[in-house]
Amino acid sequence: ANPPTPARSTRRKRAEAALLECELQFKALLEGLGVGLAFTDRDDTFVHVNPRLAELTGYTCQEMLGKTFCDLLVDQRDWPWIEERMRRRLVGITEVYEVRLHRKDATHFWAEVNAVPFRDSAGEIVGSLATFSDITDRKEAFEALRRQREFLEQVIDTDSNLIFTRTRDGIFTLANKALADLYQTSPGELLGRPLSDLISNNAELESILTIDRKVIDGGVVQVDQEVPVRDPRSGETRWYQSIKRPLLSPDGRESQVLAVFSDITERRRHENILRALVEAGYPVCAAVAQP
Numbered sequence: 001a002n003p004p005t006p007a008r009s010t011r012r013k014r015a016e017a018a019l020l021e022c023e024l025q026f027k028a029l030l031e032g033l034g035v036g037l038a039f040t041d042r043d044d045t046f047v048h049v050n051p052r053l054a055e056l057t058g059y060t061c062q063e064m065l066g067k068t069f070c071d072l073l074v075d076q077r078d079w080p081w082i083e084e085r086m087r088r089r090l091v092g093i094t095e096v097y098e099v100r101l102h103r104k105d106a107t108h109f110w111a112e113v114n115a116v117p118f119r120d121s122a123g124e125i126v127g128s129l130a131t132f133s134d135i136t137d138r139k140e141a142f143e144a145l146r147r148q149r150e151f152l153e154q155v156i157d158t159d160s161n162l163i164f165t166r167t168r169d170g171i172f173t174l175a176n177k178a179l180a181d182l183y184q185t186s187p188g189e190l191l192g193r194p195l196s197d198l199i200s201n202n203a204e205l206e207s208i209l210t211i212d213r214k215v216i217d218g219g220v221v222q223v224d225q226e227v228p229v230r231d232p233r234s235g236e237t238r239w240y241q242s243i244k245r246p247l248l249s250p251d252g253r254e255s256q257v258l259a260v261f262s263d264i265t266e267r268r269r270h271e272n273i274l275r276a277l278v279e280a281g282y283p284v285c286a287a288v289a290q291p
Helices: 006-032 051-057 069-073 076-090 136-157 177-182 202-218 265-279 284-289
Strands: 036-041 046-049 095-102 108-119 125-134 162-166 172-175 222-230 237-248 255-263
Touching: 036 051, 051 125, 069 076, 076 095, 076 108, 076 125, 108 136, 136 177, 162 177, 202 222, 202 237, 202 255, 237 265
Parallel strands: none
Antiparallel strands: 036 046, 036 125, 095 108, 108 125, 162 172, 162 255, 222 237, 237 255
16 A cells, blocks of 8 residues: 555544544534433433433433433333334334423422434444423413313303314314214314314305304304204204304414303294284283282
8 A cells, every 4th residue: 555645644634633523512512502412322221411411300311320210210110111212213203292290309300302213333223312392381372271161061062052173164162062062072182173064065064154254254243043953853943042152273374253142042932932923913011910
C-alpha cells in the first residue's frame, strides 16, 4: 500500500474533525430537546437518557442508566402491557401510546411515548428509541370534560322531554334517555348515527334537516314549532312542541342544533275535544264554569 501523503492525512483529519463535530452537535440536540428521550437495549434497560427525561422523572441521568423502564417508572400492574410494547418494538413496530409513570418521589404523571426500533449499522434491532412528553395537563382537562359530560348526561336523562344535539348533516352528538327509549336503543348507541337511520321518509327527513340548517346558519332560536313524531314502539303518532337553537361544538369548529321536544299530545287531544264541542254548538264555557 502506498504510504499516506500529507494531503490524504489532512483530508482524513478534516473528516474525523467533521465527524466529531457532527457527533457533538447531535449530542447537543438530544440534550436540548424539550421532550424526554431514552435509548434502551433489547432488555429495555436504559442505555442513554437526556436531562429532560431525568427532570420529568425526578431521577438523575446516572441513576436511570442500567435500570429497566418497568422497574424504574412503571406501576407493576402495567408491566405486562409495557413488555408487550417492547416485544412489538423488537419486531420492527413503531407506535405512539400513553402511559401513567411514577417519579422518584412517588408522584405520578401521564406521558405520551413515541417509540421506534433502534438499529445498529448492520440493520439489526438492538433496542428502542423513545421520546416522552408530559401530557398530564391534557389528560386532566380531558378527565374534567368527561366528568362534566357524565353529569350533564345524568341531568338530561332525568328529563322526560326529548333532548338532543346533532350536526347540520343530521348526525347525533348528544341524546338523552327519553329519546333513546323512544327509538328502543340507548343514548350511547344514538351517538354518531344519522337521523336517516330513524326516519326513512326522504321528504320528511329533508324537511327536518332544512329547519336544522336554518337555525344553525341563521343563528336564531326557533320556538313553538309543533311536530308529529311516530312512536315506533306503539305505532302511535305523538305531537311535540320543539325548541331549537344553534350551538357550537365543544371544539368550537362546528355549529350544531340543540333541540328540546316536549310532548303535547294530551294537550292537543283536549284542544281537539273542545273544538269539536264548540263546533257542535255545546256551551263549552258554561260547562267548564260549572263546579
